[in-house]
Amino acid sequence: MTRIFIAVCLLLLVCHATYAQHVVNGQVTDNTGAPIPGVSVFEKGSTRGVTTDGGGAFRLEAANTNAIIVFRGLGYATQEVALNGRSTLTVILLSEATAMQGVEVVGSRNLNRSVTQTPVPIDIIPIARITNSVGQLDLNQLMQFVAPSFNSNRQTGSDGADHIDPATLRGLGPDQTLVLINGKRRHQSSxxxxxxxxxxxNTGTDLxxxxxAAIERIEILRDGAAAQYGSDAIAGVINIVLKSSTDEFTGNVNGGLTSKGDGENVGFNGNYGFKIGEGGFMNVTGDYLYRGRTNRAEDPVKVGEDKVPRRFYGDALMENFSAMFNARIPITxxxxxxxxxxxxxxxxxxxAFTRYAGDDRNIPSIYPNGFDPQIVSNIGDRSLSVGVRGMLKGWNVDFNNTYGINRFHYYVEKTLNASLLEQSPTRFDAGGFQLNQNTTGLHFTRFFENVLPKGTNIAFGAEFRTENYKIFAGEEGSWKAYGAYYLAPNDQGGVDTVYRxxxxxGFPGFQPANAVDESRTNLGVYTDLEFxxxxxxxxxxxxxxERYNDFGNTLNGKLAMRYEISPALAFRGSVSTGFRAPSLAQIYFNTTYTNVIRGEAIENLLTRNQSNITRVLGVDPLKQEKSVNGSLGITSRPAKGLSITVDGYYIKIKDRIVLTGDFDADNAPEIATDLQNLNVSVVKFFTNALDTRTLGLDAIVTWSKRFTGGHDFTATLAANFNDLETGDVKTSAKLANRKDIYFSERERSFLIASxxxxxxxxxLDYRIGKFNTNLRFVRFDRIKLLDYDGVYDVFDPRIVTDLSVGYKITGNLSWVIGVTNLFNAYPNKQDAGLTDSGGIYEPVQMGFNGTYFFSRFSFRF
Structure with a gap:
């Protein structure tokens, strides 16, 4: 694979065509002549871009004298200017009040920079520029090291979470963040x-x-927005804006591997857009990414007779094929x-966890040395959004329908069903689940210039959403007990019958009794007024x-404001209420599965919330999570090229949904008779058991300077401080004395460590001529997780250092080499037999793969 990567890179070097660059200098002002700092200035259809400094000035290297330069600034109408041979530009941006609707804002190319003119904190992440200087290739990992309020860690030994990375904002749940694409709701993972x-x-969206390669920018609204966008927006909103460039092909060839020689990454992507009629376009992206395994497990030979739970512990092997399109066609x-x-x-x-040769779950004639089951996934994701928008009697009208479906199918390889003895197959179809969502919306906006001194913007609309969730069964052998047994001596001198x-x-399949096919509908009506x-x-x-057919009605509101004392200082704040309806998966998911504790497998039943078992145990049906959000911050530009934003926040969530611990006759004798009558040995379920309170602070400081001789330097310091507290555990009446199982201290530690x-x-970013370099330090604070012995495993603070160097070989070919985690930082080692993941490192903070070297060729034609 590495040889193929090198060959492709050499081919690009030989085959590309060079062309001269054209330097453009200029200034951007508003209609009063005041300079506008922080405006994004970039060449259309390329990755070349800069940001205006404190005086509104810029210097850009364009491809040629006929390039088209795009100017974008928050609160101003976007402009495209053809150079036509000019090397100096003076551009006036006109105000566009409708640019401040929610998170659908035009952005800045500053790294990790909050938009300073909005009443709520918004980060703008210019993906094209960032991906040219960092080693992360997938979106979750890229944002993990760019946005301090965003957290995502690759899991291992976590079944489906090994294949879909959960991601959070401000330490809340993955399902408490709403994801939009081009301002339209994105479906969640199944x-x-x-x-x-x-x-x-939790459920969540698979970013x-x-x-x-299909993304122009990402806008992260770090504020509760359920009153504006509906369910899932308690923590905030992530809006992904797709590319709209035309008449140009851009692409990247990526490669890398860890310092231990594993975890190789190879990626190819290409993006091309073409015009359709007058003002129309279609932009298309194709992407392929291969990610090899890593292994950071302890060697069983080196730890003596006490065998470690896993012989293989690390990133899963992954092969990802993606395609995306974005189109617009004028009709009038x-x-x-x-x-x-x-x-x-x-x-x-x-x-999965290792089954050694002498394990009762092994059949030695099939696996003389034991085996390591492999959980294989086949995940399909499809989406389509179609709409029409335009002007109708002075109103901007947008009618849209968006559909998405996610299907997760499990297979288990290099495994067996021990109850089939020597006749067992070694590969099974284990079934899976599927979620589809359809949202139809009608939206109206209008700006009234003569209402109030500076105008009033009115927006209102309605959305109707349907969702369907399915679980489908695996083949019989993946879940059935066939009755094989053996006789084992007991303490009384006799023998016991032990069933296989x-x-x-590794992963028992879904049974026909687990199968579900459930739907629900939601109608939402909103209004948004800006004075x-x-x-x-x-x-x-x-x-x-909003009205849910299965949860009734809810009404939520939001108030936000911004007051500018001077051009150098402004205050902003908001207060809102919110909600999140439980996902269909949380309501209906059920399975019989294997839980590994101290290296031993225990069969458990996770029952659906509305089952006979939960009714007998007195567990209430799931209800909505309710929230109160508040934020207060300042934005400041105290000097030329210097930008500061500081935002504090408070988030209180009532009736948070959690997954309980395991209840059985031994640890909960008061329900022993109930479990026996229901023929259940161990049970767990989803329930509204917790209230939480989160206090935090986001701070972002950016300083940029253009020095004599064409030296450009930008420094960005971005930080998130987050404190989550949990209240008393709320149980059912029958289990009132079992709060430690309902939501244990161990589970509490995992929630806080989100x-x-x-x-x-x-x-630190430095550019001169054809060279650029990027140096990044990310400090992750200490995390504590409770292990299976009830002792806290402490993971001390770590600093990850990333370094990259880039060179523009020609106008249409650039090369970047770099290293992430330069100093090979790892989490603290722990006892693998007591950790949740069965490894000496937990997947916390920055991960556990160590130093990673990468190289990237970027090209355009």
Missing amino acids: LVNLYGTRGRG NTIPA EKAEIYSFGGYNQRYGNAY AAGSQ NFSSHFMIDVAGRF APPSKINLT
């Missing part, structure tokens, strides 16, 4: 996380289905049809009413 150090009991002078969508197919292979373990080892009392003071008021107490990012 996976509900059961294991791992992130997102237990890695979206190729980074005032109306257009638009569409976007994507295709993703992922194949994963992750090792049923189902495919601009002056150029210095504005207030935004939003309200949303985000480190602090995460600090310092990025």
Whole structure:
């Protein structure tokens, strides 16, 4: 694979065509002549881009004298200017009040920079520029090291979470963040996380289905937005804006591996856009990424007779195919049809816990040396959004329908069903689950210039959403017990009949009794009013009413404001209520599965929340999570090229949904008779058991300077400080004395560790001529997790250092080499037999793969 990568890179070097560059200098002002700092200035259809400094000035290297330069600034209408041979430009941006609707804002190319003119904190992440200087290739990992409030760790030994990375904002659940594409709701994954150090009991959106090469920018609204966008927006909103460039092919060839020689990554992607009619376009992206395994397991030979739980511990093997398109076709002078969508197919292979030769779950005639089951995934993800928008009697009208489906199919290889003895197959179809979602929306917006001194913007609309969730069974041998047994001596001198373990080892399949096919509907109506009392003071008021066919009604509101004391200082703040309806997976998911504790497998039943078992135990049906959000911050530009934003936040969530611990006759004797009557040995379930309170602070400082001689330097310091507290555990009446099982201290430690107490990012970017270098330090604070002995495993603070150097070989070919985790930082070692993941490192903070070397060729034609 490495040889193929090298050959492709050499071929690109030989085959590309060179061309001269054209340097453009200029300034950007508003219609009063005041300079506008922080405006994104870039060549259309390329990755070349800069940001205006404190005086509104810029210097850009364009491809040629006929290039088209795009100017984008928050609160201003985007402009495209053809150079036509000019080397100096003076551009005036006109105000566009409608650019401040929610998170659908035009952005800045500053790394990790909050948009300073909005009443709520928004990060703008320019993906094209960032991907040219960092080693991360998938979207989750890229954002993990860019945005301090965003956290995502690759899991291992976590079943489905080995294949879909859970991600969080501000330490809340993966399902408490809403993801949009081009401002439209994105469907979630069908996976509900059961294991791992992130997102237990939560569903979430699989960001890695979206190729980074298709993205122009990512906007992260770090504020509660359920009143504006509906369920899932308690922690905030991530809006992914797709590329719209035309008449140019851009691409990347990526490769890398760890310092231990594993975890090789090879990626190819290409993006091309072409015009359709007058003002229309279609932009298409294709992406392929291969990720090899890593192994950081202890050697069983070196630890003596006490065998470690896993002979293989590390990243799963992954092969990811993605395609994305974004299109717009004008149909009249005032109306257009638009569409976007994507295709993703992922194949994963992750090792489960080891079954050694003498293990009761092994058949020595099949595996004389024991075996390591492999959980294989086939994940398909499809989406399509189609809409029409335009002007109607002074109103901007947008009618849209967006559909998405995610299907997760499990297979288990190099395994067996011990109850079949020597006749057992070694590969099983284990079944899986599927989620599809359809959202139809009608939206109206209009700006009234003569209402209030600086105008009023009114937005309102309605959305109707349907969802369907399915679980489909695996083949019989993946779950059935066939009755094989053996006789084992007991302490009384006799023998016991011990039945062989049923189902495919590593991951037992879904049974026909687990199968579900459930749907629900949701109708939402909202209004959003923005009052601009002056150029210095504005207030935004939003309200949303929603009706679920299975949860009834809810009404939520939001109030936000911004007051600018001077061009150098402004205050902003918001307060809102929110909600999150439980996902269909949390309501209906059920399975019989294997839980490994201290290296031993125990069969458990995870029952659906509305089952006979939960009713007998007195467990209430799941209800909505309710939240109160508040934020207060300042934005400042105290000097030329210097930008500062500081935002504090408070998030209180009531009736948070959690996954309970295991109840059986021994640890909960008060329900022993109930379990016996129901023929259940061990049971767990989803329930509204917890109230949480989160306090935090986001701070971002950016300084940029252009020195004499064409030296450009940018420094960005971004930090998130986060503290989560949990309240008393709320149980059913029958289990009132079992709070330690309902939600244990161990589970509490995993919830709190969803985000480190602090995460600090310092990025230094330097450019001169054809050279650029990027140096980044990310500090992850200490994390504590309770192990199976009830002792806290402490993971001390770690600093990860990334370094890259880039060179523009020609105008259409650039090369970057670099290293992530330069100083080979690892989490603290722990006892593998007592950790949740069965390894000496837990998948916390920055991961456990050590130093990674990478190289990237970027080209355009």
